[in-house]
Amino acid sequence: MKVFISSLITGMEAERAAAKHAVELLGHEAITAEEFGARASSPQVACLSGIREADLVVLILGPRYGARQGAGVSATHEEVLEARNRKPLLVYAQSGMDAEPEQAALVQEIGGWESGLFRDVFESAEDLGRKLPSAIYRFGVSHASAPLDPTALRSRALALFPPIERGYYQGGVVLQLALAAGPDTTVLRPAEMEAQSLLDNMHQQALFGRPAIFNRSIGMEASFDGDARVVSQGERRSDGASVSLWPNGDMLISLPVPPAEGSMGFSVVLQENVAEQLAAALGYAAWLLDHIDRTERVTHVVPSVRLVGEHAGAWRTRAEHMASPNGMQVPWRQGEHQEPVLLSQAHQVRQALTMDAQRIIEDLVVLLRRKWVN
Structure with a gap:
């Protein structure tokens, strides 16, 4: 396994040596970085390439932020x-340090990430040297599994979508x-x-998570669909919400997208509503993955x-719809708007579900809009 050591170099020599x-x-x-030697690329490119090459990154934060690049x-x-x-x-992060403002902000930024990474403090280089081996060992054990196959993972994600039958979804637009x-x-x-504990926890989070993905005024059902455990609300053939979970951690989450008001019979898709439902679905998926796989056997997701x-009908922003609720053009479609979209790099590290959720949501909404509008 290749491990990249990230920190300031000057003033952190002992800590870097211990790591x-x-x-x-x-x-x-x-x-x-000290051992890169002469390279044709800049130090910036060399360091970022080292991270891309690594299997794990150890980040060591002292009191100094360093010069802006x-x-x-x-x-x-x-x-x-x-x-x-x-x-x-x-x-x-070094304990008891009097951090520079920029460094304190960086520590706070990292501390704000909800989950998906191991965090600890150290008092000295010796203390760091004692703590790191066990953490790296635990990481290696928890991630000892079959090799990752990004192409197969991408294909499996697309295969999770059920076929779309005419008349299957009666109640409007559903995000999956x-x-x-x-x-x-x-x-x-x-x-x-x-x-039963798995079922209870899935129900609890669906109803009371932040944000919740189920409506508390509607009853819930539990069933199996092949190997998948399914919890659902309403009619699965209309606009009811549902979660399907497979034994390997794969999941399919379906959520109705609230319709726009005052559209005179036209079904208008509001971009903000799509983004909100996607954020709710991603948040639930991240929670469920953490709940069923605390030792992180799963390292990547698509x-x-x-x-x-x-x-x-039309795709609009909320501002566009409020400005002209009935002035819209509905594109002629043959079903291509219902095709799934993927990120340009389909597979992401598991941490991205929480640490980089906003980027994922923004990019996927843009790709959905292109499907819907074109």
């Missing part, structure tokens, strides 16, 4: 931004989030899939989204 020793003690390869942030901060949606992170989890492994045994609605 390097911990990595090599376990038989892994440490990637450090061309991107407007310090070199370490830029490494954080590069790693946060691509690589697993082990974060260590398919999430394929990888490497492909068994996360839940049959007995765990049937456990999210794919589609909007289903035979009689859907």
Whole structure:
């Protein structure tokens, strides 16, 4: 395993040496900027390439932020931004430090990430050297699984969507989030899939999570569809919400998109409503994955989204609709608007579901809009 060590270099020499020793003690390869040697690329490109090459990033934060680079942030901060949606992170912050304002803001930014990374504090280089080996070892054990196959993972995400039958969705527009989890492994045994505790927790989060994805005034049903555990509300053949979970961590979440008001019989898709439902679906998916796989056997995911609605009309922003609720053009379609969309790099590290959710939502909404409008 290749481990990139990210921190300021000047003033953090002892901590970096301790981290390097911990990595090599376990038989892994440490990637450090000090050992890059002469390269044709700039130090910035070399460091960011080192992160892309690594399997794990160890981030060490002391009191100093460092000089701002061309991107407007310090070199370490830029490494954080590069790693946060691509690589697993082990974060260590020095305890009791009198941090510079920019460094305090960076620590707060990292601390605001809801989940998906290991965080700890250290008092000295020696303390860091004692803590790191066990953390790296636990990471290696929890991620020891079959090799990741991004192409197969992408195909599996698309295969999670059920066929669209004419008249299947009667009640308007439904957003469907398919999430394929990888490497492909068994996360839940049959007995765990049937456990009442799993069902209770899925119901609880669906009703009372922030945001909730189920309507508290509507009853819920539980069933199995093949190997998938399904919890649903309303008619699954209309606009009811539902969650399907497979033993390998794959899931399909369907949520109705609230219709726009005052559209004179036309079904208008509001971009903000789509984004809100996608955010709710992603949040629930991240929670469910953490709930069923606390040791993180799943390291990567492929999210794919589609909007289903035979009689859907124009795509508009809320401001556009309020300005002219009846002045719209409905494009002529043959079903292509219901095809699923994927990110340009379909597979994402699992952490991205929480650490980079906003970017994922923004990009997927843009791709959905292109399908709907064109």
